[in-house]
Amino acid sequence: MILKQWKVPWEIVERVEDIRKRLHQLDAKIIHIFREGNTVADSLANEVIETQDTKEYHIFQELPGNIRRLLNMDKAQVPNLRIRNKYINIQWQEQ
Structure with missing residues (x-):
């Protein structure tokens, strides 16, 4: 929304505009981080x-x-990693 990639809901239009103005005044940038x-x-x-x-x-x-x-x-610049385990659901069938 701040970067004008998504539509801003009318309820927060004024807040988003205020944030954009402040970012411009500070010469700041917003970047995505996981x-x-x-x-x-x-x-x-x-x-x-x-x-x-x-x-x-x-x-x-x-x-x-x-x-x-x-x-x-x-x-200490220790990396923080996301590890996802993939669980396999095995259903045993009696034969």
């Missing part, structure tokens, strides 16, 4: 959703342990 490349933000969002509470962290030590671990992995 979930594996955004694990810290995904984990922080899940933390808020699970607790249904507003959270503020001011220093690294205040962060939950799993998020500190993910940040350290990002800092």
Whole structure:
């Protein structure tokens, strides 16, 4: 929507336009990233959703342990891979 590739629902047209203006002012770009490349933000969002509470962290030590671990992995440039297992459903037939 921000990149004008999808139609913007009328309910959020003003917000999207505001985001576009701010991006232009900042000379910023939006790029796509898979979930594996955004694990810290995904984990922080899940933390808020699970607790249904507003959270503020001011220093690294205040962060939950799993998020500190993910940040350290990002800092060390350890790749985060998505591995999918394909399960085969075999039904045995008696003969």
